[in-house]
Amino acid sequence: MDRGRVIGVRTAGAGDGAGELVRAGRVVLATGIWGPVLAAAAGVRLPMVDVQHPYLFTDERPELDDTPIDMPIVRYPDHTVYTRRHGRRYGLGSYAHSPLPLEPSAALGGAELPYCEGDFGTALGEARQLVPAFREAPQGRRLNGVFALTPDELPLVGPAAGLPGLWLAEAGWVTHAAGVGRHLAHLLLEAGEPVVDPGRLAPGRFDHWSDRKVRETALGNYRGIYDAH
Numbered sequence: 418m419d420r421g422r423v424i425g426v427r428t429a430g431a432g433d434g435a436g437e438l439v440r441a442g443r444v445v446l447a448t449g450i451w452g453p454v455l456a457a458a459a460g461v462r463l464p465m466v467d468v469q470h471p472y473l474f475t476d477e478r479p480e481l482d483d484t485p486i487d488m489p490i491v492r493y494p495d496h497t498v499y500t501r502r503h504g505r506r507y508g509l510g511s512y513a514h515s516p517l518p519l520e521p522s523a524a525l526g527g528a529e530l531p532y533c534e535g536d537f538g539t540a541l542g543e544a545r546q547l548v549p550a551f552r553e554a555p556q557g558r559r560l561n562g563v564f565a566l567t568p569d570e571l572p573l574v575g576p577a578a579g580l581p582g583l584w585l586a587e588a589g590w591v592t593h594a595a596g597v598g599r600h601l602a603h604l605l606l607e608a609g610e611p612v613v614d615p616g617r618l619a620p621g622r623f624d625h626w627s628d629r630k631v632r633e634t635a636l637g638n639y640r641g642i643y644d645a646h
């Protein structure tokens with residue numbers, strides 16, 4: 418930063434040394450669940466919460482092979498459960514448990530944490546009963562995956578309020594990914610049409626909310642992620 422504006426990105430140096438400064442007129446922060454840590458270093462609050470989420474695979478299944486996946490993702494909205502194929506396995510996730518926030522930390526080496534028995538109660542056990550393949554197949558790997566939620570379940574895309582030069586593409590899901598990229602390109606290049614009214618995704622739209630309200634509202638959305646909107 419220089420005189421109150423972001424002027425580039427410094428790469429990690431060898432050992433404790435500072436790396437190279439890559440200068441840029443606009444820097445886009447798109448670091449997923451690590452976004453709040455990096456933004457805080459520049460004095461910017463990101464209105465998002467990192468949450469933990471249980472996911473389960475079957476073992477490899479004899480009826481599945483490596484052909485391209487032509488099955489849809491199946492959702493059970495009444496049970497907040499979803500399932501899909503991954504190559505030779507099926508996967509299953511559930512939102513039917515109390516939301517479990519995670520404090521973002523630079524020390525976190527990945528968005529996949531070990532699965533701890535008890536963290537998610539009976540969510541995966543109950544979800545397994547819904548899906549025939551999971552009732553029959555031996556259980557495979559379980560994981561605790563971390564992703565980000567905002568108070569309105571929409572990503573944060575656009576210039577960061579109050580810090581010239583910093584742009585954000587944060588809290589987007591796979592579901593939003595293509596739209597986030599296109600919307601960001603429109604804003605940065607001032608070309609084409611915006612995907613939505615830029616105000617709907619503006620990172621500063623919760624600036625008047627307290628940290629507590631951001632957190633409670635975002636966490637309150639967790640169980641309803643698969644509700645029909």
Ligand SMILES: Cc1cc2nc3c(=O)[nH]c(=O)nc-3n(C[C@H](O)[C@H](O)[C@H](O)COP(=O)(O)OP(=O)(O)OC[C@H]3O[C@@H](n4cnc5c(N)ncnc54)[C@H](O)[C@@H]3O)c2cc1C
Pocket residue numbers: 447448449450451455470471472510528561562563564565586587588589590591592593
């Ligand atoms: C178990 C699970 C199931 C999910 N299911 C779905 C689903 O069904 N549908 C859906 O839409 N979404 C789903 N999601 C959410 C989705 O996967 C994420 O929201 C999405 O991948 C986030 O993308 P991103 O590009 O913002 O962040 P990421 O994909 O995490 O990318 C951020 C990148 O920034 C890098 N980075 C971090 N810090 C730095 C730094 N200091 N310098 C340089 N690089 C850095 C990281 O290494 C990472 O590569 C799921 C998530 C989980 C965990």
